[in-house]
Amino acid sequence: MTRRVTTPATAFAVAAIGIASYSVMDAVMKGMSIAHGAYSAVLWRSVAGVVLLGPLFLVTRRPWPGRAALTLHVARGTVAGASVLLFFWGLVRVTMAQGVALTFLAPLIALFLAAATLGETIRRAAIGGSLVASLGVLAIAVGQWQAHASADVVLGSLAIVLASILYAGSLILLRQQAQIADPLEVALFTSIVLALLLLVGAPWFSTVPAVALWPGIFGAAALGSVSAVLLAWAYRHAEAQVLAPVEYTAFVWSAILGYSVFGEHVTAWTVAGALLIIAGCLVAVRGKPGPAPQTEAAA
Incomplete structure (x- = not known):
């Protein structure tokens, strides 16, 4: 029997579906974070993720991860968990389009972290791309200044930038x-690592959700889990440089969902900033596969 080869186009399509699903999950999580706080939203989504994925893991009789894998799971769960918490805390305070645009800084930051931790050489393209992306962040900041943004909005933006730094590490x-x-x-x-970490602070920062909220919680967990699997599959079957452009469709989805669900309007400054950040990322990874610029919800 001839072995079927996965084409880049197929991997691209799968990644596109994964990004769209993540964007819908972001909208659900923003609504839950507004109503009940980001801590509770992230905690119970993680618990629901364990409930959904745990039985599947057991039924398929996968081997228990070894010490090296467990160490990586704990490390990434901790870093990605902090990133996700900061992201949704910030997303409550800024528009979805602006929040997602700022997360596009992650792949650039990851290039520099890879140089610091893995000994990779920082190329001129990465430096040039960083300068271009910095102009994008500045454009978004100018837009906030012109709109007389509140301290809450500024703090939300800073939280998302910090989340992007942590996400780059993840x-x-x-x-x-x-x-x-x-x-x-x-x-x-x-999900297991994040749920265990957040359960420690649950007595002070969270409560058990009402029954009416569980459909939304499990819906967000299902979307996040399916999206994570789809993106992981896509990146296993195609190079990051092939799939990187599809990640930026998250900005379009966030603008559409932000307007239709929360009545948010995207300013010209936000669009300009997003385009500059995207351009900076593409310049930085030009000619070399780089870390996937996945959205924050990828955790």
């Missing part, structure tokens, strides 16, 4: 995870 760990663990294992153990 991308480095994700690339290592993908070499020794399949997508289901990565998604499950990320």
Whole structure:
């Protein structure tokens, strides 16, 4: 029997579906974070993720991860968890389009982190791309200044930038995870680590959700889990440089969902900033596969 080869176009399509699903999940999580706080939203989504993925992991009789894999799962779950919490805390305070645009800084930051941790050489293209992306962040900041943004909006933006820095670190760990663990294992153990960490603070920062909220919680968990598996599959079957452009469709989805669900309007400054950040990322990774610029919800 001839072995079927996955084409780049197929991997691209799968990644596109994954990004669209993540964007819908972001909208659901923003609504839950507004109503009940980002801590509760992230905590119970993680618990729901464990409930959904745990039985599948057991039924398929996958082997328990070894010490090296568990160490990576704990490390990435911790870093990615902090990133996700900061992201949704910030997303409550800014528009979805602006929040997602700022997360596009992650792949650039990951290039510099890879140089610092893995000994990779920082290329001129990465430096040039960083300068272009910095202009994008400045454009978004100018837009906030002209709109007389409140201190809450500014803090939300800063939280998302910090989330992008942490997420860049999680991308480095994700690339290592993908070499020794399949997508289901990565998604499950990320949820387990995040849920366990947040349960520690639950008595002070969260409450058990009402029954009416659980459909939304499990819906967000299902979207996030399916998206994580789809993206992990896509990046296993195609190079990051082939799939990187599809990641930026998240900005379009966030603008559409932000307007239709929350009545948010995208300013020209936000669009200009997003385009500059995207351009900077593409310049930085030109001619060399780079870390996937996945959205924050990828955790």
